[in-house]
Amino acid sequence: MRGFSSKSAVCEVVLAVLAVVCSWGVSTQAAEEHAAAVVQGIQIPGEISAADAVWVGRREVHWKFRGDVIREIVPEGTFVHKGDFLLSVETNLWERERDNCQGLVKRREAELAGAEARLSAAQADLEATKKKAAPRLQPLQLAVERLRGLPDPIELSAARSDLELRLAHSKEARRQVEAVDAMVESQAEARQAVMEARLAADIAAADADVARAELSEVEQGAESREIEIAESELAMARMDADLDIAEKSLAVERARLDVRGGEYRLSLAQREVDLWEGIIAGAVRTAPADGFVAYEKTYVGSGQFEKVGPGVEVGWGERICSIFGGRAFRFRGRAGEGVLGRIHAGQTARVTLSALPEQVLTGRVTSLDVASAREDEERPAVAELESPRPKEFEVLIEIDNPPDGLLPGLGGEATIVADATPEGSSGRSAHGPALQSAPDALRFAGAVEPVRSTAVLTHNSVAGTIIRLAPQYSWLNEGDAVLETNGYHTHAYVKRAEDPPKFARAELEQLRRKMDNETSRWRAEVRKAQMARKVAGLRLDLLRAQPGPHPIAAEEARLRRAEIERERARQRLALAREAGLDSVRELQAKELAESLADLAVREAEIRLAKVKAGAPAARIREAELDLEEAEGKLAFAEAMADKMASVTEAELAVAQAAVADADEESQHYKDQYEYRIVRAPVAGSIMYNPYIHYLRKRVSIGDDLPASVQCVGYIVDLSRLKFCAVVEEPYLGRVAIGDKARVELLAFPGRAFDGEVLSVVPLVTDREEILSTMVDAPRLSGVRAARVDVLVELPQGEELRVLPGMTGTVELAAARTGKE
Incomplete structure (x- = not known):
């Protein structure tokens, strides 16, 4: 052709x-x-x-x-x-949208590169933190091991050796005293030799006492409170190291999530570009058929x-x-x-x-x-x-x-070619006799309408070309397809909506990990504060428990030795004066030695007084303040831990709501994809709307539905119809619900359908407005009337093909009997 x-x-x-x-x-x-x-x-x-x-x-x-x-x-x-x-359409505006999306893709690529750089930095920071953890703990571990290992064998051996040496010196000094007593010849020399020997023996004895006190202190080892303090400090350092590593790990996870988010946003931007590319490509339409x-x-x-x-x-x-x-x-x-x-x-x-x-x-x-x-x-x-x-x-x-x-x-x-009429038939139907109107009978004009009519609506967010359409008046079960469109780009939106729930769940999991880390951190802070308070208390107890018995014994021995040294210096000076030394220099040297010895005694007395006095009040007060500060930090940490629990629940609720929103949005687009198919809301026959405003006719295959709610038709029950009669105002008082009626349709001359009044619409208006439609604009007549609905009983076993819109007349039983 x-x-x-x-x-x-x-x-x-x-x-x-x-x-x-x-x-x-x-x-x-x-x-x-x-x-x-x-x-x-x-x-x-x-x-x-x-x-x-x-x-x-x-x-x-x-x-x-x-x-x-x-x-x-x-x-x-x-x-x-x-x-x-x-055909083709103009694409200037579409190309502008595509160019904007391409610019967005470039920005998303730059954001992704920045996120990847931050991820690399976070990973390097995590590795550095892990490497620094062990060296930070090593000195504290050594300190704990040293305290636990006290008394140190080497120090103990050295102290014992020193004591033995001092005892040997003391023994030798006593032997020398005895030897001097036996060897002296003159009384002056004897006095000086005996004095020197006895003082040397006393000094040796004092040194032995000092060594004995030091040995006792070494043998005592570390006090349990000192070990507990060192162990607590080590535990706190370990907590700090673990928290640092956990925080850095969380930063890595967050950076990794940012990278995933950047990839997702980049994919969204790229999909927008692809979408507009597809739209631009669709500007050129090809013939769907020959x-x-x-x-x-x-x-x-x-x-x-x-x-x-x-x-x-x-x-x-x-x-x-x-x-x-x-x-x-x-x-x-x-x-x-x-x-x-x-x-x-x-x-x-x-x-x-x-x-x-x-x-x-x-x-x-x-x-x-x-x-x-x-x-x-x-x-x-x-x-x-x-x-x-x-x-x-x-x-x-x-x-x-x-x-x-x-x-x-x-x-x-x-x-x-009409069906043949049987010979001898009058053309009347056996479904009811012809109406025999009484002289005063009133008949009213009207039209057939379905008793039940359910609108078939398209969805307000799905557009597409109709590719399948149910035939007019065909029977549909509930849920059967009335029409189907291709949905345009709905499938692309569905694919785009699949990622937000995954990303939201990743955010939720990240938040849970962050909250767990925060909760663990504050719990660790509570434990650290408890340990810090314990350490402060132990240190305060140590200060208050000073001095111990061994330091006092050692200082007393040192004081005796200093006093002996002073006595020897005095004796030497006295002997030198008695001897009448001519050398002023030697005499001054002995006087200086006496003065130094006296100063050494005073220093020893001061040290002994300090040891006996225990820790200074300032140090004790400082330790008490440290304890109070530790208790304040503990209270703050406990309060923050409780607050963090409530904050965690609130933030988790927000994240879970975000997941629910993402799921809802994803389901929304999936529903939109399903909304391509307009389904029958109830069972019945489909009767299409004869006039869609933007088409100016009813829908057909190939029509493009816009993204708006459109009533494309109605699901009606053709087995249950009503006759909508126009009753003028003077006759409304003679009509009541339940009145018997007979209906005659122009399409079936000679046939009468029984029925009864179903309802009287309580609204009086112009006669021409009662049965008017949008297509058939009414011309006002000036006659006031109302609508009376008569339920029509259709005969069983025969398809009369009574359709909505057929016109005819109705005669009411009340009107025939003259009912007032």
Whole structure:
């Protein structure tokens, strides 16, 4: 089939087809015989439409952009193959968004590089801290080992050796005293020698006492409190080292998490770039199927419409064009309600087109569509108030073996072969006798509506092209798909939303580790404070326990030795004076020796007094202050530990809430992906909304749904219908709920349906506003009326094909009996 590049081309083809038809040379007599052979049936007007038409609409790109400007589009009537270029739109704003995202990618890369550098620095700091830990502890460990090893064998051996040596000196000094006593010849020499020997023996004895006291002190070893102090200091140092390592390890984990966060943010930015790249690539649309291109009209404001073309802006969800293959056609006829009851799916139909009067097309009725108000009749506003406003229903007839040259839009007439009427039948139904109206009976006009109607709504955040659509009036169970869209870029958003929960959980785990570390740190601080208080108390006890017995004995021995040395210096000076030394120098030397000896005694007395006095009061007071400070630090550490526990719970609650939010957001995008499929909220038959404002018609496959809530149709129960009657104000008092009623529909003449009044709508308004729709704008009549709903009992076992929108009249039992 050749493509049509313009309207003139289409007209040329139509004329060519007419010429071919005329060239067939069918005689008038043959045409009459053919017309006589046609079976009598129901004739309805209509036009040809493409059954294989695929709609191409404006894609929802981003909430920032509510319309796209067409840059280039193939000429209308062009035949395109699937995948061929169809149209393109302007991408300047999209490219700007992509460039912004690319700049964000570069910033994220720099942030990631900084995070990696911080991670390397944190790891190096951790290794350095680990290496410094052992040298810091080594002196304290040696001090504890030294105290535990006291008395030191070497020091003990040296002290014993010193004592033995002093004892030997003392023994030798006593032997010399005895020898001097035996060897003296003159009394003066004897006195001096005996004095020297005895003083030397006393000095040796004092030295032995000092050595004995020192040995006792060495043998005593370290006091338990000193060992406990050293062990506590070592334990505190170990805690500090462990806390430093834990803190550095936490810093490494945090830096590693920052790197992961940087990688995640970089991936998000890159995905945004990829998203906009995909959107820009999608600016060039290709043909979804083989066929001819037909332009649509777009709304330009102020009630004006403009045909799609280059430079025209297409709003969200609007149709741009359609593509029909020219191989599958249907006749879309308009049947009045008077004949609608005799039409059903499966009936044979013959179609005659105005452009091809000699050719009869055959087909079958496939379905009936929604009702529409008739526009070809001008009815008075007040006259004939009691008569119903008839409507037309679309009857779809699929054409069998369409010939070449058939075009959408060709008008004509279809003859539907009606079911044969049994001989002798009056045409009345056995479902109820015809209404026998009483002379004073009142009948009210109205239309059929479903008792239960549930709106089918699209989601407000999912846009996409319709790729699957349930047939009109088809039965759907709850949860069955009404329509499905491709969701555009929803899948990309779902993939992007998978990472935040992982990152939030990593943050939560990091926070838990941080909180554990903080809790452990403050617990360790409490233990350190307890140890520090213990150490301060032990040191205070040590100071208060001074002096010990051994230092006093040693100092007393040293004092005796100093006194002996002073006595010897005095004796020597006295002997020198008695001897009458002529040497002034020697005499002065002895006097100086006496003075030095006297000073040594005084120093020994001072040292002994200090030892006996114990620790100075200032040192004791300083130790007491240290103890008070340690107790204050302990109280602070305990308070901080308690506070940290409450703070930890609060921060963990916030982190857990962040995880929940991330999960909710991720689930939101997953739900959005599922929202591509609009499902039936309840079980029933689908009846599509005949007028979507942005489409100005009902949805079809290929339409693009915007990201907003749209009522695409209703789920109705066609087995339970009501007749909505228009009752004028003077007659409302004669109608009550439960009154019996009989309903007659134009589509089923002669049939009467039993029913009863279901409800009386408590709202009086203009008659023309009661049953008006958005498509059928009312013309006010000035007559006040209300709506009365009558429940219609449909016969069992037979499909009467009663559809919403059918009109007719109702006669109420109360009106027939004259009930007031």
